[in-house]
Amino acid sequence: MITNRTMLLVLASCLLAWLLGMIFIPVMDIDAAQYASISREMLDNVSFLQVYDLGKDYLDKPPMLFWLSAISMKIFGVHDWAYRIPSMLFAMLAVYSTYRLALLFYNKTIAQLSALVLASSQAMFLLMHDVRCDTMLMGWVAFSLWQMAEWYENRKWTHFLGAFAAIAGGMMTKGPIALMVPVFAFVPHFALRREWKQYFRWEYIPGLLLIALLLVPMSIGLYQQYDLHPGKIVNGVPIQSGLRFYYWTQSFGRYTGENQYHEMSYFTFLLENMLWSFIPWIILFLAGLVFACRDIIRKRFRLGKTEECITTGGFILTYCVLARSQAQLPHYIFVVFPLASVITARFLHSLLFTENLKEWKKPVLVIHAVIFVLLWCALIVLMTFVFKNIPRVIAAAAAAGLLALLYMLFRNRNGGLPLLLKTAFFTVAGINIFLNSFFYPNLLKYQLGNTAAAVLQEQKIDPAKLVQYKIMESRALHFYAQHIIRRKETADQLRPDEVVLTEKDSLSTLQQQFPAMKTIFEGEYFGITMLTLPFLNPATREKEVTRYVIADLDGKP
Template sequence: MITNRTVFFVLVSCLLVYLLGMFRIPLMDIDAAQYASISREMLENKSYLQVYDLGKDYLDKPPMLFWLSALSMKIFGVHDWAYRIPSFLFALLAVYATYRLALLFYNQTIARLAAMVLATSQAMFLIMHDVRCDTMLMGWVALSLWQLAEWYQKSAWKNLLLAFAAIAGGMMTKGPIALMVPVFAFAPHIVLRRDWKQCFRWEYLVGLLLTALLLIPMSIGLYQQYDLHPGKLINGVPIQSGLRFYYWTQSFGRYTGENYYHEMGHFTFLLENMLWSFLPWILCFLAGLFFAVKDIIIKKFRLPSNEEWISTGGFIVTYCVLARSQAQLPHYIFIVFPLAAIITAKFLYRVFYTDELLRWRKPILIVHAVIFLLLWIAVFALMKFPFPGLSWYVAPLAILGLLRCIQLLFSKTTGTVPFIRAALFTVIGVNFFLNSFFYPNLLKYQLGNTAAAVIDQQQLDKSKLVQYHIDLSRALSFYAQYIIPFKEQGALTKDDIVITKQENLPLLQQHFPGMKTVYEGEYYGVSMLSLPFLNPATRSKEVTKYAIVKLGG
């Protein structure tokens, strides 16, 4: 069995690694830095119903993330960690809601396993510092699923109202998908139970009315910003109605072709990305999914009253819907990771805490031993080679982590299963090294935060700063706490302080002979890592050199 002490130790360890990422790693371009910049701009302009990005109309995401992050920065100041705090709290809510949802149908061990699986999935460590809407969305959706399940069992109004309030919160975070996932999760569950009366309960109307009421402030903002001013261009497309765009085009337009974005459309894209984002549990999850489907087939698609298919059905239907979209990104599937965690926990329990799937123990241990060893070797390589300036003790610490993992895999001690202990130790340990050493050094090569640090250190006049023929970095506007405009050559004056690529300096020198270089640096798109960049010997060919210059000398 899994003791309270074990759960406490695992979750506290995760919490410490989360916090390392929140406080040590700068915001990454594009999404996280963009959303932080929008939140800062909202706070500065006190424009809470109309959303702007670098002074221009913004329609891509609903405002909940911006509202809560702006509030956090109002309380704590404009810091990257302040931007992350609301999403961090919702991620913790997702872990707790997953535990409570599992506990409604399973024993304490499975519920605790589900919480630990979600908390230690690789995606969770990533989205605690690379904060996008999906971090907060996961919390809203997990809460709505838990409360709806409670309501179906107890018929308490507080559960129903809280569930639909959470749905409204999720819709104001990332759109109608927050309403659809509970439908996708409970519809198969109800059908397999043949519990048809649950499809036609009048209480749903009360819940939907509550959701509609909570959506009014956001809807007013959309109407004022777009419907009253039709024809505004967003991504080069004229928008006639902000309300229609939000409630239809942004979500359902991904299937009709109306949506502007058309990324990665093949069916297995999200599953391929789960191979890393749901580490170290992905193989156990896939096996658990297989057995869940096999079991329901054996039962002739009839679910006993004491079992649930919310987790399996919810994951499968949501995946199929998302995978048919014409626009997919790896983090879109994170919304159902709480359900994946429950599926995984059920499988782990059947393998390691009963004799039901006893023959699976040895293959799982062997395969994962190889995976864990490869992960620790990768960490050692990342600590040893890309950034030679790291402290001498970091790489040996990674070696000690590898040795400890081997010891845990083959230990004979009682208590937590050795495989689970090794898996937890590996994923927490790996992310400790990534958050403490790798990412902070990697982000030194990001344009926005490094240039903003120079601006502050040299106390440059921000009103004179301009950007000229250089890549856009939302991190620059956030960390500089100022929107630095772009200018073309003909508009430049000798009073300007220009941030530009070094290749543009000879041309500027011709027009401004007295030009003075304030700073020279280099940057790289850190979200698109490559081996030539990670190799110090070839890095100089991969980075872009830039400079900050005073045109008037």
């Protein structure tokens, strides 16, 4: 049994790591910084039905993330942590909904484990600072699954309305996948329970009408922005209908070939990325999935009235559909992590709280102990050698974390939380507290946008005067400067009264055209989302970074 005190302690540790990431880590290029910039631009333009990115039409993602983030920044100010608040709240909703969904079919311990597994998976720590649509989508989908299951079990209309409203919210966050996941979850569930009449309930009609009604504001915006002006060019493609693009091309077009994106389209791509994104639970999840499938086969594909296939069926069907897409990214699978968490929790309960798998306990613990020790060793290396400005006391604290882990492993006492869980929660929460407090903040000093924007604020430079010239695009620059920074492609377009942001190699050419030019700041940047060992090595980092300058072209203060 897991006590309420233990439950709260683990959740509080995860929440601490989440908050540290939200507060101390700047938004990362490309996606998170782009979405933050779009949200700020929406707030600045007071344009909630039409979405723009750097003044141009934007049609890649639905507007829910931008709506809620813009409202948050309206309340708290334009800050990265304000942009992240709505997503954190939806992450908390996902954890709670996962707990309540599991509690419908299993005992309290499995429900608690389900919530703790989801809250402590590596993807959740990442999503708290590298905010994308997937955090919000996960919350909507988990809530809709819980509410729908509650309605099937208890027949309360409040749950029915909550389920379909959540589906609409998810569709306004990332498209039809928010409707597809509940379908994929409940279709096999009803089939295995032989509840054929559930496929033909009349209540689905008002539910779909509710979805359609809630989608009206977004649909009006799409119609006004695109359908009334057919032929607009977005990402190099003429758009004849924003409604068709959203409801068909962006999702189903990935299978028909209509969608322009073609990347990472092999079947095991998402599973390979779960090897890191579902740490420290990935091995236990895979074992749990195999056991769940075995149980279904042993029962000859027939479940009792109190059993469920929402989690197993929902995960497998969703994975198969996503994995057949011609365009995949690692975070696409995050939408079914609540289902994966319940599957994992069921296996953990059998392994640690019953005698069903007693011969598995020691091997599983040994494997994970080795993994946890290696993770702490990697953290010590990061805290000691990568960034010289991290105080030595922090590296010593990381080493103390490793010693604490070893103490738990070799001086385990009976009673309380099982050792595997204790070391897993300690490792994942502890390591992410270090990463979010020290590693990522130092790493983001090498991101161009936020560092350049900080110079503008320190030097009191009007961002309207700044011009980008022959330098990579950083969406974080527009967000932190709270202004759309112009870009000019040729030197003859530059004016003496402007301040230029450019690579250092361009200075000699500009010096000839603007002899009075004065360098205000010189820095270095690197594409931090594509880390390499030469960059992480301080001895070779100089060869990996690109030097840039901020210069006043007329040299006048």
